[in-house]
Amino acid sequence: MTEIRLILCNQLGLHARPASKLAKIALKYDSEVLVSGNNKSVDAKSISMIMTLGFPKGTELKISVDGPDESDCIEEMKELIENNFYEE
Numbered sequence: 001m002t003e004i005r006l007i008l009c010n011q012l013g014l015h016a017r018p019a020s021k022l023a024k025i026a027l028k029y030d031s032e033v034l035v036s037g038n039n040k041s042v043d044a045k046s047i048s049m050i051m052t053l054g055f056p057k058g059t060e061l062k063i064s065v066d067g068p069d070e071s072d073c074i075e076e077m078k079e080l081i082e083n084n085f086y087e088e
Contacts, residue, residue, distance in 0.1 A: 001064060001065070001066040001070070002064070002065050002066075002070045002071060002074045003062060003063065003064045003065075004062070004063050004074055004077075004078055005060055005061065005062050005063075006060070006061050006063070006078065006081045006082065007058065007059070007060055007061075008055055008056070008057055008058060008059045008060075008061060008081070009057065009058075009084055010057065010084040010085050010087050011057060011084075011087070012057070012087075013054075013055050013056040013057045013059065014050065014051070014053055014054070014055040014056075014059070014061075015051070016047075016051060017085065017087065018085040018087070019047045019050035019051045020047050021080055021085055021086075022035065022044055022050055022077065022080065023044060023045055023046060023047040023050060025044075025073065025076050025077055025080060026043075026044035026045045026073065026077075027045050028073070028076075029065075029067065029069045029070075029072065029073040030067050030068055030069055031065045031066055031067025031068065031069050031070045031073050032065070032066045032067055033045060033063070033064070033065050033073060033077075034062075034063070034064040034065075035050055035053065035061060035062075035063060036061070036062040036063075036064065037053065037055055037059050037060055037061045037062060038053075038055070038059065040052075040053055044063070044077075061081065063077050063078070063081075065077075
């Protein structure tokens with residue numbers, strides 16, 4: 001299992017577009033992918049589950065990936081989040 005912790009820095013936090021982008025990445029991989037923060041954890045392959053988190057800007061996210069392609073998945077998610085979901 002590989003885990004990373006990142007701070008949400010995009011202006012609107014984890015709304016529909018970023019949730020969709022995270023889920024799209026997670027769905028490409030065979031690994032189990034979880035998004036966690038504020039004592040909540042959801043399956044990253046579900047846009048609706050990610051959106052239930054409602055994380056605002058400044059929230060610390062934990063991405064956990066477990067499976068055969070975890071390193072590729074986590075790197076792609078890290079790049080997306082560090083680049084503010086390419087929104088700004």
